[in-house]
Amino acid sequence: MTPEAIIQTACNFALGILALAFLLTVYRVVRGPALPDRVMALDMLVGIAIGFIGVIAIRTGYPLYIDIAIALGLVGFLATVAFARFILTRGTGGEPWPTPASVQEPGSGKRKGKRAGAKKPSKTTNGDGGKAPIAKPQGSKRSGR
Amino acid sequence: MIAVAFALFTALLIVGGALFALVAAIGINRLPDFYTRMHAASKAGTVGSGLMLIAVGLHAGDLAIFARAMAGVFFFMLTAPVSAHLLAMAAHKAGYPLCRVSVRDDFRNIPK
Numbered sequence: 001m002t003p004e005a006i007i008q009t010a011c012n013f014a015l016g017i018l019a020l021a022f023l024l025t026v027y028r029v030v031r032g033p034a035l036p037d038r039v040m041a042l043d044m045l046v047g048i049a050i051g052f053i054g055v056i057a058i059r060t061g062y063p064l065y066i067d068i069a070i071a072l073g074l075v076g077f078l079a080t081v082a083f084a085r086f087i088l089t090r091g092t093g094g095e096p097w098p099t100p101a102s103v104q105e106p107g108s109g110k111r112k113g114k115r116a117g118a119k120k121p122s123k124t125t126n127g128d129g130g131k132a133p134i135a136k137p138q139g140s141k142r143s144g145r
Numbered sequence: 146m147i148a149v150a151f152a153l154f155t156a157l158l159i160v161g162g163a164l165f166a167l168v169a170a171i172g173i174n175r176l177p178d179f180y181t182r183m184h185a186a187s188k189a190g191t192v193g194s195g196l197m198l199i200a201v202g203l204h205a206g207d208l209a210i211f212a213r214a215m216a217g218v219f220f221f222m223l224t225a226p227v228s229a230h231l232l233a234m235a236a237h238k239a240g241y242p243l244c245r246v247s248v249r250d251d252f253r254n255i256p257k
Binding site: 001002003004007010011013015017018020021024034036037040041044047048054057063065070073074080084085087090091092 | 155157163173198200235238
C-alpha cells in the first residue's frame with residue numbers, strides 16, 4: 001500500500017467512527033434528563049466537530065483548517081462557561097430530579113427495568129405536590145451551612 | 146519505507162482519536178450520573194480532538210503548521226478541565242444530585 005492509500009483508508013474509517021460518536025452524543029442531547037447533561041453533550045459535540053475538521057484537513061491537504069478548529073474550540077469553551085454561569089444562577093429550575101432513581105438496581109434488567117424505575121419516582125413526586133421535593137434540599141443546604 | 150511507516154503512524158493517530166471520541170460518546174450514554182458522564186466526556190473528548198490535531202500537524206510536514214496544531218492541543222488541554230470543573234461545580238451548587246451508588250461527596254462538606 002502506498003502512504004496515500006493508508007491515509008485515505010484511515011480517514012474514511014475515522015469519518016465513520018466519528019459519525020457514530022456524533023449520533024450517540026446527539027441522542028444524549030435530545031434525551032438528557034436535565035440541562036447540565038445537554039450542555040455537557042454540546043461541549044462534547046464541539047470536540048467531535050473538531051475531530052471532523054481534522055479529518056477533512058488531512059483529506060483535502062489544506063492545513064488552514066487547523067485555525068478553524070482552534071476558533072471552534074474557543075467558541076465552545078466560552079459557550080460552556082456561559083452555560084455554567086447560567087446553571088449556577090438558575091438552579092434546577094423546577095426540573096424533576098434527573099437520574100438517581102434510574103440507578104437504583106444496577107444489576108437488574110437492562111433498558112426496560114431502568115425506564116420503569118425512572119418513571120415511578122417522578123410520578124410520586126408529582127403526586128406529592130409539585131415542587132416541594134425540589135425546593136426542600138436547596139433550602140436546607142443553604143440554611144444549614 | 147520510512148514514508149509508509151510515517152503514514153502508518155499518522156493513520157494510527159487518526160483512528161485512535163476517532164475511537165477515543167466513540168468511547169466518550171458511549172460513556173455519555175451509558176454512565177448513570179451527570180458527574181460521571183462529565184468525566185467521560187471531558188477526558189476522552191479532549192484526547193480525541195487532540196490526537197486528531199496532532200495527526201493533522203504531522204501529516205502537513207511543515208514546522209509552522211505543526212506548531213499551530215500543538216498550540217491548539219495545548220489550548221484544548223488547558224480549557225477542557227476548566228469548563229468541566231466549572232460546569233460540575235455549577236450543577237452541584239444548583240442541587241443536581243449524585244447517583245444512588247456513589248459513596249462519597251466531599252464537595253458537600255465545604256462551607257459556602
